[in-house]
Amino acid sequence: MATEIPPEKCGKCQCETRHAKSILYQILNKEHGNETKCQLYCSPHGSAGSMGCSCADRRVVLKMPEAMWRRASEVLLKTLNFIRNLPSFYHVPWEDQRILIQQNWAPLFVLGMAQDRVDFDLREISAPSLLKKILLNQSLTTSNELDSSSLGASFAEVQKIKSLLWKFWDLDISAKEYAYLKGIILFNSGCHALKCLPYVQTLQQEAQQALMEFISTMFHRNLSRFAWILQLITSLQDIDADAIEDLFFRPILGEATLNILLLETLYIKPDWP
Numbered sequence: 001m002a003t004e005i006p007p008e009k010c011g012k013c014q015c016e017t018r019h020a021k022s023i024l025y026q027i028l029n030k031e032h033g034n035e036t037k038c039q040l041y042c043s044p045h046g047s048a049g050s051m052g053c054s055c056a057d058r059r060v061v062l063k064m065p066e067a068m069w070r071r072a073s074e075v076l077l078k079t080l081n082f083i084r085n086l087p088s089f090y091h092v093p094w095e096d097q098r099i100l101i102q103q104n105w106a107p108l109f110v111l112g113m114a115q116d117r118v119d120f121d122l123r124e125i126s127a128p129s130l131l132k133k134i135l136l137n138q139s140l141t142t143s144n145e146l147d148s149s150s151l152g153a154s155f156a157e158v159q160k161i162k163s164l165l166w167k168f169w170d171l172d173i174s175a176k177e178y179a180y181l182k183g184i185i186l187f188n189s190g191c192h193a194l195k196c197l198p199y200v201q202t203l204q205q206e207a208q209q210a211l212m213e214f215i216s217t218m219f220h221r222n223l224s225r226f227a228w229i230l231q232l233i234t235s236l237q238d239i240d241a242d243a244i245e246d247l248f249f250r251p252i253l254g255e256a257t258l259n260i261l262l263l264e265t266l267y268i269k270p271d272w273p
Helices: 023-028 065-084 094-115 130-135 140-150 155-171 175-186 197-218 223-236 241-253 258-265
Strands: 002-004 059-062 122-125
Touching: 059 065, 059 155, 059 241, 065 094, 065 175, 065 241, 094 155, 094 175, 094 223, 094 241, 094 258, 122 155, 155 223, 155 241, 175 197, 175 223, 197 223, 241 258
Parallel strands: none
Antiparallel strands: 002 122, 059 122
């Protein structure tokens, strides 16, 4: 059963296999898509996940799923087109390309949502209680499998996404700033040992330098804006990719995994076992 989250409460704490061509695969390989809009009613600065809070156990789904699935697919397609149009990315060995995509697609997707000002509504859903499972003689193993695949995304993780979106919107970031930000995020090597680590680090540093120079010129050397944006980038790295996949893509992925789908769409050879 799903219940709508009231606007005044949302944002506040209340307590790899190969696949057939999935719907999402077809959408990502189209040139264009129709845009639809959906409202976001949650508190712009609310956050969930406090110590001891039950929000971690709450699950949510999209209130208008069909519209948002298409909208999310459009954002993902734009993200992939951005990567395709970066010659420097294809100068990196394919093994490094694979790591960078798998590690950074989620923050890039959220950044794309911020740039396109994608709003979305949620409904909260409740999982069957343990007592109900016992009374119905339902297999706990089977039930857990169903729960993990069909009960939406973590409310706490989705709230992190919403909070970040509003922070980006509050800064009123320009298209050029978003382009530099995408470069900084894409070439974030994290803790991974890349074959061309110095080259990737250089690309990220160049994107950071370009962003700083742009902000210095456009905002009268107000480098506090640069510091705020870099802080948001750090927060983006904590976004849960599984929450994004569960909320926006799971119903249309079929048996595919988004990691493999992205690599195939970008023609990056995966390391098949």
